[in-house]
Amino acid sequence: MSVRISEGTPNAGTPATGAARTPRMADHLNAALHTLLESDPRVFVLGEDIRDPYGGAFKITKGLSSRFADRVLSTPLSEGTLVGAGAGLALAGEKAIVEIMFSDFVTLAFDQIVNFAAKSTTMYGRPVPVPLIVRCPTGGRRGYGPTHSQSLQKHFVGVPGLSLHELSPFHHAGELLTHLLSLGEPCVLFEDKVLYTERIFRDGVVDDLFRFDLVGGPSGWARVGVPGETRYDCTLIAPGGLTRRALAAMRALLIEDDLLCRLLVPARLYPLDLAPILGDVTGHVCVVEDGTAGGTWGAEVAQALYPRLWSRLTRPIGLVSAADSVIPTAAHLESAVLVGEDTIRLAVREALS
């Protein structure tokens, strides 16, 4: 391994010294929504408690209703109906972004998403545009307990007419939102709740060690690696919400275990477009996600990768997910169930030992 680590290396995720501080994801996403509402008079935003002064449970919509009062609407506690109304707006020629306060509650809108919005794009025999984004603040590590911490991505995998996306600190949120609304089909956008509080990465810089670039367009992949390196011991594939944990694991693996990893983060989780990154997958492949074990997104990724990588693989693709368990509230219990940087590090180390 040719990488040299200097003394006093900053923690993973800290921008390289000297770089201007980038915005936090919550502000970045909020700004993207402001821009979108400003530039497109057809865009509506619906959700529970999203209007000012509250501005949404995670403040992602703050300031929007003050500027666009008739297009940013707080709804009653009716997830099925706020998604359905978004689909209705879309059908009538508008564009709708709807917020599920905690993604756990998107189960209440499953019918509207699966049986109406997604199906309507094709079941009437001709393409029917349904420009709708269902925003889902997702994931645990905030102590909200079993019904406010889940990562439900896997439950939406494989629905015809529905695509799944996730925010990452690499992808530009505004470009992603604009792109999703241009698809004419409903999209579920998962947004890690801890990521909201973290700074985004810009200009290809992750930290002192890692750099990134983007391939495959606004919903394509972020490729994170060490400059100059092309052969990695391990390729991690993970949604955006896992970025910080994956980076921390990669740093530890490199410094302490002498294992060089790269990270690939797709903005679109499903359907998965592997073409832009197939050539970048080297070494052991490990797919990491926050959902619970069983019927996972990772299994879907792995089955898509196997036939393409078969001759290159030296061992089975590794799958890392949360435990097959509810997500407990107490911090020590929660961390035992969820994927942490150690979970990732251990999985890679064990596979490669």
Add this chain to the structure above:
Amino acid sequence: MTSTILDRDTVPLSPPSGEDLDRLLLIRHFELTLLRLFGEGRLNGTTHTCLGQEYVPVALRPLLDDDDYVFSNHRGHGHFLARHDEPHGLLAEIMGREGALCAGVGGSQHIYHRRFLSTGVQGESMPVAAGVALSLKRAGDGGLACVHIGDGTWGEGAVYEALNLAALWRLPLLVVVEHNGIAQSTPTTAQMSGTIAARAAAFGAAHHRTDSIDLNLIRLELAEPVRRVREEGRPTVIEFVTRRVGPHSKGDDTRSAEELTRVRAADWYVRYAAAFPEVFAAADEAQRLRMARITDEVAARPPSVWRAAP
């Protein structure tokens, strides 16, 4: 409901226009044709006919504008034909033939044509219609979204969520309830506590109940409530006391012979035939023949092609 039917039976009917009668009878013969085709094994899947309820959308027809949206349900052929005189396209859709409205993908319960949309999950279209009504309200052209649901569909939470939202936001939403006293096999008395009127009242939505089958009378009754939906953004529930004369779908009627006799005696078809025997008989025969021609023509077409298949 027994007394309602009896009361109403004594009220003389006003003469229908020729156009109205033709439309009522076209729908009747369309539905009878479907049941016959099923019996002959010439149709795939299932269908729900609106036998006995044809007059509901025909009565509403002149009250709705071209720019209004109509959301329909599983029992939607009459809703469609009252709005669009395109029986060929609808039959082709149901038979999977060329010229089908939705390439044969949607079939009987999933039609989207101009501003008419039906889907097969009970109650699901209420929130969607609320969203459409929000867009119509913003456009400010006086358009409304009309949703047809049955009495059984009041078991679905989506209906209440959407009604609440529509009343809260003063959306131009017209909910047409075809209260036929039964949902599939379950009588309303075994699936609904309380009343539709009280439900509407609870949300601050207007409610109007009619037990008439007289097209002209119904229109007189409904003109004002519908105007207020448009002009005041006042969500309104129109409850038609009606009856399902046929089976739920193809041949699944569990009602007693006595009940069926009573329901059939109150059928608009029987009552209009009795009230206006000559014009009725002529129109009935003309529409029967028209439907027979349509059926032969559509049945001879090649299978539909799904060009937009993903």
